[in-house]
Amino acid sequence: xxxxxxxxxKFGLNFVHPIMMWLLFAVTLYALYSGIQTQRTRTAEGExxxxxxxxxxxxxxYQIGSLLLALMILGTIGGMAVTYxxxxxxxxGPHLLVGLTxxxxxxxxxxxxxxxxxxxxxxxxxxxxxxxxxLGLFGWQAVTGMQIVQKILxx
Numbered sequence: 001x002x003x004x005x006x007x008x009x010k011f012g013l014n015f016v017h018p019i020m021m022w023l024l025f026a027v028t029l030y031a032l033y034s035g036i037q038t039q040r041t042r043t044a045e046g047e048x049x050x051x052x053x054x055x056x057x058x059x060x061x062y063q064i065g066s067l068l069l070a071l072m073i074l075g076t077i078g079g080m081a082v083t084y085x086x087x088x089x090x091x092x093g094p095h096l097l098v099g100l101t102x103x104x105x106x107x108x109x110x111x112x113x114x115x116x117x118x119x120x121x122x123x124x125x126x127x128x129x130x131x132x133x134x135l136g137l138f139g140w141q142a143v144t145g146m147q148i149v150q151k152i153l154x155x
Contacts, residue, residue: 003085010086014152017079018145024071025138034061069110076103095144098137105134
């Protein structure tokens with residue numbers, strides 16, 4: 001299958017996914033922060049708890065998590081689409097496979113939200129474990145993604 005796009009457009013598309021993913025990495029770090037603040041709110045007492053409640057971190061964490069889920073799915077599909085448009089195939093390797101795994105992790109983590117809202121501690125620990133894993137994989141993806149960008153720029 002061939003796509004009749006100007007070469008300059010095809011070349012420019014190569015950078016949409018990496019830029020979006022770097023922004024998403026920043027969103028992920030904010031999700032971590034708001035999640036930690038949510039946990040602090042749950043365990044705090046007295047004046048500290050009152051201050052944390054005013055920060056509405058639980059709502060922020062839920063909203064940023066929903067945004068993270070949507071953007072991760074779009075970023076994954078978009079990266080695959082651009083690769084296919086520019087090369088006529090996908091390169092099945094660690095970057096693609098880890099990216100797909102990350103998308104699955106985000107989906108599973110988000111699916112745990114109703115259980116956590118019901119007070120299920122196992123779901124909360126699973127959510128935390130999945131998201132810490134996600135953050136580690138995201139860091140690795142950033143490195144391998146930049147290697148791919150360098151290859152594109154050197155061609």
